[in-house]
Amino acid sequence: MSLAEPAAPPSVRAEPDVRPLIRAHPVAWPIGALLVGYPLWWALGFGGLSVIVVAVPMAVVLWRRRPLRVPPGFGWWMLFLAVYLLSALMLAESPPGYAVEIGPGRMLGYTMRLMLYVSVLIVVLYLGNLTEKELPQLTLVRWMGALFLTTVAGGVLGVIAPRFEFTSPVELLLPEWIGGNSFVRNLIHPTAAQTQWVLGYASPRPEAPFEWANAWGGNLSVLLVWFVVGWWVYGGARRKLFAAAVLAIAAVPVVYSLNRGLWVGIGVSVVYLLVRLGGKARMALCAVAAGAALLFVTTPLHAMVTERLDSPHSNDIRAFTVSSTLAAALHSPVVGYGNTRNAQGNHRSITTGKSDWCPTCGHPPLGSDGQLWHLLIAQGFTGAALYVLFFVGAVRRHWRDRSPIGLAGVLVMILVLLYMFVYDGLVTPLSLYLISFALLWRNSQTPESA
Template identity: 75%
Template sequence: MTRPAWPIAALLVGYPVWWALGFGGLSVIVLAVPMAVVLWRRRPIRVPRGFGLWVLLLAGYLVSALMLTETPPGTYGEFGPGRLLGYAMRLALYCSVLVMVLYLGNLTERELPQLRLVRMLGVLFVTTVAGGLLGVFAPGFEYTSPVELLLPEWLGENSFVRNLIHPTAAQTQKVLGFSSPRPEAPYEWANAWGSNASVLLVWFVVGWWAYGRVRHRVFVAVVVALAAIPVVYSLNRGLWIGLGLAVVYLVVRVGGRTRVALCGAAVAAALAFTLSPLAALFGQRLDKPHSNDIRAFTVSATLAAAGHSPVIGYGNTRNARGNHRSITTGRTEWCQSCGHPPLGSDGQLWLLIITQGFTGAALYVAFFLGAIRRHWGDRSPIGLAGVLVMGFVLLYMFVYDGLVTPLSLYLVSFALLWRNASLQESQP
């Protein structure tokens, strides 16, 4: 691999180091700087179709800053450093992932072969499985990162910032009626682990199974079997639905022997899972839809608040008054379950609606829908996988936040589709 491609290797293969240092999902912001330098030196810069939609999304986010001082009805909170910090963080991430896409699309196949990029994502999947197993078997693992030690106390104790810079193995929640550790290492939240695991699984299978030899395929089978443990213990219904729909998608889109082999593998995997101890935990989670009421409350509150600024939103999230159990704002001795959930915290779609209005949400959806429409005819393994991931984006936006790490993986997948189309166009 030639020198210009090192930042993406540092981002994907070197991600465990970033996480251990406390940068984690913020690593893309750091690495966007050398990527931008590479792009500047090789002008003119090629851009993908649909590029204008993301630029408009960024422009809209800049305009939404005008509403940062406003407090919509049904919410509370004062304008201050925390709100500005959240806004700046999201803006930096939106800009950084755009730089990353342009960087990937402007590297030649010789500088960064497609298969090498796909296999880098596969390496990150192995890291994700290892982190998931750590969360299952050592859920209490955590430590103070170097970045956390360097930050001022007022910043490090901000809940949003702390999730990004404080390495933890699992997120403990009362999902099944008792405290249940949900794997999150090496990412910022348990839901981010679920979203990333499904996206990376797709590329792991493509890179090491579809384009692999016998020994690679044995390795894939072993890792995927191990991955089933944290996938179930994550209690992520969105992840489970995504994986189920992925199987349906592939059965419909592939043909011949591949379809037969896929169906056989799916049946065998389902049988093995049914006979394993994991099946009981899976059933318990389905019987306890713990988060439904919370999500219904925050979504309805988000839509109500966004209705007062439907075009440009409010630049950042706001705290709702009360929650799904009580009108009380904040936890009290007599109401330990009371709180003030941030609006837009239950899915990227809702986050966009509160921060950038319905306009921003429409641009986001149009960007990924456009990618599916343009690349639907690409039936290569990378084409099929990339379109599947774009489908994941549109599914998960209802239940998972795209920020921080998931959005980076979504945009790397988008870049793979763009690069694949360019390679096919260049072939005689």
Template identity: 75%
Template sequence: MRGPAWPIAALLVGYPVWWALGFGGLSVVVLAVPMAWILWKRRPIKLPKGFGLWMLLLAGYLISALMLDEMPPGTYGDLGAGRVVGYLMRLSLYTALLIMVLYLGNLTEDELPQLRLVRMLGVLFVTTVAGGLLGILMPTLQFTSPVERLLPGWISGNSFVQNLIHPTAAQTQKVLGYAMPRPEAPFEWANAWGSNLSVLLVWFVVGWWVYGGRRRRSAAIAMCALASVPVVYSLNRGLWIGLGLAVVYLIVRVGRTRLALVAAASIGAAVFMLSPLASLVGQRLDNPHSNDIRGFTVSRTIQAAAHSAVIGYGNTRNALGNHRSITTGKTTWCPDCSHPPLGSDGQLWHLLITQGFTGAALYVAFFLGAIRRYWTDRSPIGLAGVLVMLLVLLYMFVYDGLVTPLSLYLISFALLWRNQAHD
């Protein structure tokens, strides 16, 4: 794409290239540099209503750095390079996302038409489906990216950084009692794949079905049918609930086509129940293996956050023990044992440990405010954008927003802002 909108096209359409290079979710940080330069030359910069809450969230994260060296009760670990690197990477992402939203909102309709932006998100949906199928067919595929080769070992060896810069097709986990690949390409985690697919599906339907001709609609039906395979194999209950919420939302809000939506949902459910995929869903529901783990980490996260309720601790912390025993995880007699960090089971819990109850409240208020502000926009983009805002509030309990999901959440917010501004 020519003109000032090229960084957005590079981010969304060119995402597979960024992933292969090892930038992946960090590509928005790279592209925020030209976005900031273009914004600087366009002063004064317009701000959306309610965006002050996001700026306060970013300011709070800066203040939380004061607590990086502190340890709440029931956790372990010293202030080291990994904790500082993780903090700086998250800070750069939050800043880049702020720049991206302002950049999108300050582009004119001529420079970046709404439908073109929606269809670029649709292209990324196709990429996501392809990545999901790749994870099923070639689950062991992984490779060392150029970025990974260039970074020093003390940075690339950090587990958080490793997930971002090391491309893999799938995560293999014993969700059903045996090793099972869960698609994650071209994103950083299997859960990020699920969250992103559901958000991108919303915009794909708008761009290819609502605003599409006969050929686009035929392609949309085929692509959605194809997407159902990795959706089931992802074993992602949060994704399944999110898709169910989307169907209910559309039935309630789109009155003119309510009967058609109910009929389509019923036919789709019947076809699915007769397919071999239905048994896999049944096995997943019968094996809620992560419930106890999540319950343990969430309760420990809340307990830890209570000791720094206003500004949090700047980064995640590792808990002593796990849901089975205090002797599992790092102890005085097992220093090499470890446990997943607190705040890794959902963006809400991540904010509690990193920015305290204040940060979590600002995050919720920002997206609730967007729902309230744009609820009356009954255009296809308005309805889709509000649906995404609802999915954000659902997913914050089970999915981390960083890295790529939060980029898509805020692009959706920018679409709502632009839609109102261009009416």
């Protein structure tokens, strides 16, 4: 890949504006509504659940287009869903020493995750069965970039107005036994930031328009990849100037997020590109990285990062929940327990729990420190292995695709495998992971990927 601007697909060069494309190709509206219209979904209270809503019209389109193409690796995801269904048999069970209780919350969480796993599969099939004329690759990439702009705006909101929140229409309509569930409430209650005790004092961490601060960080790094491709690699002079300004603004919430996983992910992305890019492109990336580093160390952002690295408050909590998760998963290694379980105590005491003076306190859920650990407790080692094989297979199959979209898609798959140790894949991250997978699949069918 060189510094020369890559040639965009002919259909995109002929009509680069997104709005005429939506009007000319209405079959693509569900994915446009999901990505470009995400701020509205968030305000309504659907947020990450919006993928379930748009999967319905996508399924209708697919039903009318039978027979369907399926992507390589499709079988791994189908086996993963099969294990998920089998894990329901263990919902009423718990590891030795843990209380056995099955209530509406556990069933609700299991059902919601099942709907999400099925919905993202529908999204992949939908995208892969649209033609380039119906939905050009560059249009889909730029719609992902539009969600990056929304994410940066949400991050800035979380920095300047961390207490901003409101009751969504969905929240008003749901009964208390559903809306009061902590997992559901995070999905339906829009907030600008998540306040945590990180630096020895209450620290607001941006999370809008997503469900958690960590989801904001992981999603931003994935969307950043597609924003650079759509606005810089395939952009003209004005788009590149706009992209540079946006990236400079994004640096502020990236630092204020205090998100070490995000920082590591950006570092991994830079190293990946340095290895895979060649010639002038590598030199240009080095120059940009050096300029960004110089700007960083000469601003107050440097002090905040240093303070965060010196305050690893969550390390003990993560070590406790991961070790407890592994110990519990060994009692049901094949299909897990269908859902998470609460740990006995925490890293300090076995008596921790909610109280009148601390309603947010409680036993940390097993598997809450990363998608891998969640899968181990919920779907056992079998489910975790199938999940990993799906994304490792994507990296292996598309590694030789050196087109901009191919390089970007493989990078996202690598980030998925990195983040599974520290970030939950549900709810919104998994949607972005599978849309990125679909971009790779679509790209493998074009001459540019050769």
